[in-house]
Amino acid sequence: MIHSTELVQQGSLILDAAGLLGLGLLTLGAIRLNRVHHSWGATLMGWGAATLLAARIFVLLAPHYLTRDVLGQLGYAFICVTSVLPILMLTGGFACIVWGLWGHERWLNEE
Numbered sequence: 001m002i003h004s005t006e007l008v009q010q011g012s013l014i015l016d017a018a019g020l021l022g023l024g025l026l027t028l029g030a031i032r033l034n035r036v037h038h039s040w041g042a043t044l045m046g047w048g049a050a051t052l053l054a055a056r057i058f059v060l061l062a063p064h065y066l067t068r069d070v071l072g073q074l075g076y077a078f079i080c081v082t083s084v085l086p087i088l089m090l091t092g093g094f095a096c097i098v099w100g101l102w103g104h105e106r107w108l109n110e111e
Helices: 004-010 012-037 040-065 068-074 076-110
Strands: none
Touching (some): 012 040, 012 076, 040 076, 068 076
């Protein structure tokens, strides 16, 4: 039987796949909400969910493609950008989802 700590330590592929699936469903839900209601909040939620999905994919793929040799050839500025970019994308995506949810609810109450 697999314990929860073993699942976190050894089963990261399952957790990563579940996280990507959840973010994909969140993106599709926000896009559908935007198509139905045409509110600016739903659009912002869609952008936020897509940004979170792209950031998560970047975080998963970066260790495989951005090796020390590649980063050494690209230079110091690129290393700084690749270390800060995921944090900015995750923070901005989450902020867009929260602000979009607030804006959509406010828009629905005004109608």
